[in-house]
Amino acid sequence: MREPKFYDLTIAERLDVLNREVQLTPEEMAALSGAAGLTPAQGSHMIENVVGIYSLPLGVARNFVVNGRAVPVPMVIEEPSVVAGASFMAKLAQAGGGFIAEADEPVMIGQMQVIALPDVQAARTALEAEKERLLQAVDGLDPLLQKYGGGPRGVEIRLIEDSSIGPFLVLHLLYDVRDAMGANAINTAVEKLAPLVEEITGGKVLLRILSNLADRRLARARVTIPLEKLAFEDYSPEEVRDGIISAWAFAAADPYRAATHNKGIMNGVDAVVIATGNDWRAVEAGAHAYAARSGRYTSLSRWYKAENGGLAGELELPVAVGIVGGATRVLPAARAAITLMGVKSAPELAQVIVSVGLAQNLAALRALATEGIQRGHMGLHARQVAVAAGARPDQVETLAQKMTAEKNIRIDRAVELLKEMD
Ligand code: MEV
Numbered sequence: 001m002r003e004p005k006f007y008d009l010t011i012a013e014r015l016d017v018l019n020r021e022v023q024l025t026p027e028e029m030a031a032l033s034g035a036a037g038l039t040p041a042q043g044s045h046m047i048e049n050v051v052g053i054y055s056l057p058l059g060v061a062r063n064f065v066v067n068g069r070a071v072p073v074p075m076v077i078e079e080p081s082v083v084a085g086a087s088f089m090a091k092l093a094q095a096g097g098g099f100i101a102e103a104d105e106p107v108m109i110g111q112m113q114v115i116a117l118p119d120v121q122a123a124r125t126a127l128e129a130e131k132e133r134l135l136q137a138v139d140g141l142d143p144l145l146q147k148y149g150g151g152p153r154g155v156e157i158r159l160i161e162d163s164s165i166g167p168f169l170v171l172h173l174l175y176d177v178r179d180a181m182g183a184n185a186i187n188t189a190v191e192k193l194a195p196l197v198e199e200i201t202g203g204k205v206l207l208r209i210l211s212n213l214a215d216r217r218l219a220r221a222r223v224t225i226p227l228e229k230l231a232f233e234d235y236s237p238e239e240v241r242d243g244i245i246s247a248w249a250f251a252a253a254d255p256y257r258a259a260t261h262n263k264g265i266m267n268g269v270d271a272v273v274i275a276t277g278n279d280w281r282a283v284e285a286g287a288h289a290y291a292a293r294s295g296r297y298t299s300l301s302r303w304y305k306a307e308n309g310g311l312a313g314e315l316e317l318p319v320a321v322g323i324v325g326g327a328t329r330v331l332p333a334a335r336a337a338i339t340l341m342g343v344k345s346a347p348e349l350a351q352v353i354v355s356v357g358l359a360q361n362l363a364a365l366r367a368l369a370t371e372g373i374q375r376g377h378m379g380l381h382a383r384q385v386a387v388a389a390g391a392r393p394d395q396v397e398t399l400a401q402k403m404t405a406e407k408n409i410r411i412d413r414a415v416e417l418l419k420e421m422d
Contacts (some may be wrong), residue, residue, distance in 0.1 A: 065098030080380030085363030243369030267358030277334025
């Protein structure tokens with residue numbers, strides 16, 4: 001007998017499958033299932049004025065193979081079709097060997113804004129000459145980071161010539177944060193360095209903060225889908241491949257489309273970033289700034305015809321995420337999510353994240369270039385509307401089916417149908 005699909009299992013059965021695949025502790029199982037998790041008391045150590053805990057669904061995307069390793073991918077998201085879309089595209093990708101991904105060393109950029117300089121050029125020259133001293137001043141600042149091989153990697157001096165306050169200097173401290181997202185480490189380092197920069201330049205260091213345009217910390221993934229895997233319903237594989245390539249061309253050429261195209265990528269990226277307790281605003285900011293790096297906002301991905309006639313895709317973006325420190329350690333579900341994925345380093349997590357972004361982009365383009373996005377959305381959307389209309393758990397499926405059959409998925413209609421069902 002064929003094994004039932006993960007999708008068709010009950011929640012308990014799905015957790016069993018994961019537990020068989022990845023050996024989870026009872027605590028990790030409880031954190032994933034929602035039976036246990038962050039308490040309000042723990043939450044009140046994280047942010048201010050806590051009154052409770054806010055929940056979102058946690059799904060697990062299937063079929064992902066990244067650099068030859070099968071990875072269950074935890075995704076936290078409120079939007080229907082995202083987890084299914086990623087899983088399905090990962091399955092198509094498997095036929096072409098899965099995702100090939102890489103990530104740069106985890107080097108963050110810390111910025112220092114140096115103003116009130118009597119002679120900007122002289123200050124620049126002085127800083128250039130003192131780079132070694134600057135690096136040494138923050139070497140060993142974080143002994144734990146140092147122990148794991150992190151720490152300062154370089155200093156860059158930039159001149160902002162044209163600004164509303166006149167010319168000023170920007171010092172970039174490049175700092176390897178190893179398996180952390182690194183915001184605290186880099187912010188501490190630039191704050192520490194400020195007095196020395198003032199001493200060297202005779203100016204004033206105003207801002208000391210990381211840059212979310214973490215372009216020293218890029219992750220990239222590529223995938224090839226064999227041509228024959230692209231056919232579905234009445235669509236020929238060539239039609240699907242060429243449709244996806246044309247859809248990509250639209251995003252590459254037009255910022256209005258690129259914003260939506262990249263949003264689709266971030267549906268996948270953010271869902272994993274959130275599941276692992278990372279700062280999704282940081283990753284969002286980095287992604288969109290990177291998409292605009294040429295001066296014109298464009299697509300983060302690229303789709304083209306592969307040499308073997310299939311469809312090839314690539315995605316590159318900054319992925320500043322960690323597996324230690326911050327919320328990744330405090331949130332029980334985030335810890336369990338990292339165990340589930342089996343990632344052992346921050347760059348490895350970034351590799352999975354960028355692969356999921358690429359899969360999600362493909363799911364959206366494939367739907368958009370063929371039957372449109374709404375059809376796939378209908379089923380789950382109908383269930384959401386059914387729940388919103390007050391359907392009991394035993395009524396949700398029937399009510400959703402009725403609305404889908406009528407092609408009328410609206411809350412007022414759901415309420416009417418519910419009355420008829422009672
Ligand atoms: C919806 O959340 C995402 C899409 O709009 C992405 C896209 O248009 O490529 C479907």
